[in-house]
Amino acid sequence: MRYIRILVVILFMASLGLCGAAKIRERAGEDPTKPVITNETGELEISTSYEESDLLEGLKAQDEKDGDLTDQIMVGNFFPVHRTWSV
Numbered sequence: 001m002r003y004i005r006i007l008v009v010i011l012f013m014a015s016l017g018l019c020g021a022a023k024i025r026e027r028a029g030e031d032p033t034k035p036v037i038t039n040e041t042g043e044l045e046i047s048t049s050y051e052e053s054d055l056l057e058g059l060k061a062q063d064e065k066d067g068d069l070t071d072q073i074m075v076g077n078f079f080p081v082h083r084t085w086s087v
Helices: 002-028 052-056
Strands: 036-039 059-063
């Protein structure tokens, strides 16, 4: 019974070591520089009948390591908020 307990502890320690090594390896492969997204106009006006190209107009993305990333900018969902005011 004692040998089983020792074996379980050794297996647990080995799995912790492998998990830690995998995390370290994963972080070493990440790009630490995040891209900077800028807008040429400084202000983005969107009409109610917008297209994806309207949202990307004038946007640029730059990264020190990868350079120009403008063609990789993705548009997510955009839900306009409509407010009704009553007196």
